[in-house]
Amino acid sequence: MAETINRGGAVDALVDDLLALSRVLVGLTARTLAALDTDVTLPQYRMLVVLAGRGPQRPVDLATELGLHPSTITRTSDRLVRRDLVQRHHAEHDRRTIRLGLTDAGKELIGEVMRRRAAELRELIEPYGPDLDLPRAVRAVVSATGEPSEAEWWRRWSESARLGSA
Incomplete structure (x- = not known):
């Protein structure tokens, strides 16, 4: 898999x-959710984000949106x-139709996380100055957090199931 990802070129590097x-x-x-002590999982948070961005949704539409x-x-x-x-x-016109929407607390949670x-x-980007271009900004954020590059991640991934190596 790593071989198909790392073909070279500007587009592949940006990907x-x-x-x-x-x-x-x-x-x-x-980390933000944990710091807020919300007891909300990432999948639950994703659902809240979709509701915040798209407004109330029928459950079936939300299921399609989230896969x-x-x-x-x-x-x-x-x-x-x-x-x-x-x-x-x-729904007023059909009581069988249900739409899901955020409460004020849900809206506030999404706002605070964002x-x-x-x-x-x-804070991660400011040290690099105002003229930082997008690809450099992305690399700067990744580097500042200690996240491995894509190539390094795939190398680690290929070794991740080996027992006894550390």
Whole structure:
């Protein structure tokens, strides 16, 4: 797999950098959620983000958007309703139609996570100055967090199932 990723060229290098950045952002999000002591998992957070960005959704539409089975959406939304982060709305024209939307607490949680993530990213990028171009910015964030390059990640991945090596 690593051989197909690392072909060389500007596009492939940017793809590699973006993949490494995606790992940084997932880690940053997980740390932020943990720091807020929210008891919200990353998949639950992703659902909240979609609801924040797209507004109330029918569960079936949310399942399609997230690439999940509708029953998974039902279980996840049940948990988020119990935490008062999501609420169910019944359509006025058809009481059988349910839409899921954020509560004020859900909206505030998403806002706080986004603000904290932006502050941490700003802190990582500011030392490089205002003229930092996008590819360099991506590499700077990845490097500043200690995340391995894409090539190094794939090397580590290929060795990750070997027992007794450390």
